[in-house]
Amino acid sequence: NAGVTQTPKFQVLKTGQSMTLQCAQDMNHEYMSWYRQDPGMGLRLIHYSVGAGITDQGEVPNGYNVSRSTTEDFPLRLLSAAPSQTSVYFCASSYLGSEYQETQYFGPGTRLLVL
Amino acid sequence: RKEVEQDPGPFNVPEGATVAFNCTYSNSASQSFFWYRQDCRKEPKLLMSVYSSGNEDGRFTAQLNRASQYISLLIRDSKLSDSATYLCVVNQGITGGGNKLTFGTGTQLKVEL
Numbered sequence: 001n002a003g004v005t006q007t008p009k010f011q012v013l014k015t016g017q018s019m020t021l022q023c024a025q026d027m028n029h030e031y032m033s034w035y036r037q038d039p040g041m042g043l044r045l046i047h048y049s050v051g052a053g054i055t056d057q058g059e060v061p062n063g064y065n066v067s068r069s070t071t072e073d074f075p076l077r078l079l080s081a082a083p084s085q086t087s088v089y090f091c092a093s094s095y096l097g098s099e100y101q102e103t104q105y106f107g108p109g110t111r112l113l114v115l
Numbered sequence: 116r117k118e119v120e121q122d123p124g125p126f127n128v129p130e131g132a133t134v135a136f137n138c139t140y141s142n143s144a145s146q147s148f149f150w151y152r153q154d155c156r157k158e159p160k161l162l163m164s165v166y167s168s169g170n171e172d173g174r175f176t177a178q179l180n181r182a183s184q185y186i187s188l189l190i191r192d193s194k195l196s197d198s199a200t201y202l203c204v205v206n207q208g209i210t211g212g213g214n215k216l217t218f219g220t221g222t223q224l225k226v227e228l
Contacts, residue, residue: 043202
């Protein structure tokens with residue numbers, strides 16, 4: 001049981017380049033999400049999904065796209081990288097609990113530097 | 116006003132000390148509350164959920180005051196291994212299921228010999 005995996009661990013991009021951050025989980029979780037973490041800002045929600053074929057925007061969605069074709073995978077696409085997207089990106093997953101008490105499991109993160 | 120506010124610290128305490136972290140949240144409709152722990156350059160991991168009645172897990176005690184919109188975490192007999200950043204997390208829920216988690220910026224704890 002690998003939990004939540006993310007690739008790559010590190011990436012350097014030039015302004016304007018595009019790339020996809022990969023996220024996969026093997027726990028059969030319905031809910032998946034992407035966060036970015038910046039100094040002094042806390043983790044901020046980019047996009048989330050409550051199941052295959054269903055995605056929605058979080059707090060800071062601009063410049064990012066997501067899709068959820070399977071339960072396991074939830075890739076995050078940067079359309080045209082900007083220096084403001086330099087950050088640490090975390091993918092997380094959980095069950096959809098009726099009591100909102102479900103534990104979020106985070107991947108190890110992707111450190112992205114945009115020059 | 117931030118939705119979830121924490122004192123960023125750092126809190127530098129000697130081994131064996133008791134330390135308390137506080138957190139306030141602005142949305143009175145928030146559904147559930149958590150403390151996550153994040154080690155340097157690692158992902159956040161759930162430390163404990165926070166219940167209205169208060170709950171304890173070994174050396175860790177969490178309290179929730181819904182009237183004051185205040186959450187606390189108490190660590191007794193602190194260990195070197197407790198050094199980390201502690202994130203206060205509030206879940207406002209999403210219509211139809213799912214989580215709208217709002218994270219505090221974290222409080223850094225350094226336990227020293």
